[in-house]
Amino acid sequence: MSTVSKPVASRAPLMDRADERLQDRSGIAGSVRGFIDRVRSGDLGSLPVVVGLVVIAAIFQSINPIFLSPNNLVNLLFDCSTIGVIALGIVCILMVGEIDLSVGSVSGFASALTGVLWVNHGWPVAGAILGALLVGALIGSIYAFLYNRFGMPSFVSTLAGLLAVLGLQLYILGSTGSINLPYDTALVNFGQILIMPGWVSSALVVVAGVVLLLTKMRNAARRRAAGLSARSTGAIVFQAAVITILLGLVVFYLNQARGVPWMFGLFVGLVLLMNYAFTRTRWGRILTAVGGNREAARRAGINVRMVYASAFVLCSTLAAAGGVLAAARLASSSQQAGTGDVNLNAIAAAVIGGTSLFGGRGSAYSALLGIIVIQAIASGLTLLDLSSSLRYMITGGVLAVAVIVDSLARRSRVSHGRA
CATH class of the missing domain: 1.10.287 (Helix Hairpins)
Known part of the structure; x- marks a missing residue:
C-alpha cells in the first residue's frame, strides 16, 4: 500500500526586527523610541548643542546669578543678532562643502559703506543699506566666478578677498578711521533700544x-x-x-x-525664511544634493555652477546685512568693524550649531543655536571679568569638540546606512 506523504507546511519568512520598517513608532512612546534609535545611529540633530547650552548656562549661573537675569538675556539676544545673520550665510556656503573666510571683512566694509553713504554723502538710510547689500552680493558673485570659471578653491579666493575688502574698508573711511551714526534715528534705535x-x-x-x-x-x-x-x-x-x-x-x-528685541526678531525671521528655502524649495533640495555629491548631482542634470553661485552670493549678502546691523548696534562705522573674532564666531556658530564641514548636511537653525552658545560663553566670561584670551581658548575648544562630534556622527550614520 502506497503511503501519501503529508505536505510540509511552509514556514513564514523570518523578519528582522531591527528593520525600522517593521518597528512600531505609533504614539508618544513610539516617537521617543524612534528618537533614541536615531541618536544611536548618529543622527544627532540639535541634541549636542542643546545639551551644551544647558551645561553652559548651569555653570555660569552657579558662578554668577546675574547670568540668567532677564536684562542680561535681552542684551545677549541683541548681540546674537549681528553675527547670527553672518553665520546664517556661512551655513549656506558650508552646505555645498565650501568656505568663506572673508565674511568678517565683508561685514566691516558694509558697515563702513553704510556710514559713508548715509553720513558723508547724504544718502537716505534705506538707500545706503541697499547699496551695502548690493556690494555684498557683488563680492559673492566674484567668488562664484573665480570658482566656476577658474576652479579657484574657495579657501584661496575668500582669503584674498578678506585682505582686499579690508583694504577697501580702510580706504573709504580715510584718515578719520570711524564715522559716528546719528543717534535717535530709526536704524540706531533698531539696533539698540527697540x-x-x-x-x-x-x-x-x-x-x-x-x-x-x-x-x-x-x-x-x-x-x-x-x-x-x-x-x-x-x-x-x-x-x-x-x-x-x-x-x-x-x-x-x-x-x-x-x-x-526687534533686531533678534528680524534674525529669527531670516532663520525661518532660510529654513523654508532649505527644506521646502527645489533650490534647497539641489543645494543639499550638490553638497552631498557634486558629481552625482551634475549627472542628474542639476546646474551645479548656478548652485555654487547662489551659495556664494547669499553668503556675502548676509555678511553685509550683518555688518549693517553691527553698525546700528554700535552707532558707528569704524576700521575695527568686522575684525577680531567676527570670522571665528560666525564660522564657529554654524559648525557648533550642527552644520557639517563635509557639506550636504545643515540647517538654518544651526546659526541660531550656535550663535546663542557663542554669545552665552562671551557673556558669562564678561560677567566674571575674565580676559578675552580665555574666551578665544574656550570658543576654540568648543569648536574642536563640535567638529569631532560631527565626524563621529557622520561615521556612525555611514555604518548604519543613514548617510
Missing part, C-alpha cells in the same frame, strides 16, 4: 506653535497618502505643545525686563 511689546511677542509664539502643528500634520497626511509611515497625531500635538509652552515661558521671562 523692543517688541509683550503682547506682540506672545502672539508670535502662539502663531509659531499653530504653524508648526499645521505643518507637521500636513506632512504626516501626505506621507500616509503616499503609503508611507507617519507620526501619530498625538505625538505631533505633544511635540508642538511642548515647544510652544517652552517658547512662551522664555518670552514671559524676558518680558519681566525689557522684552524681546
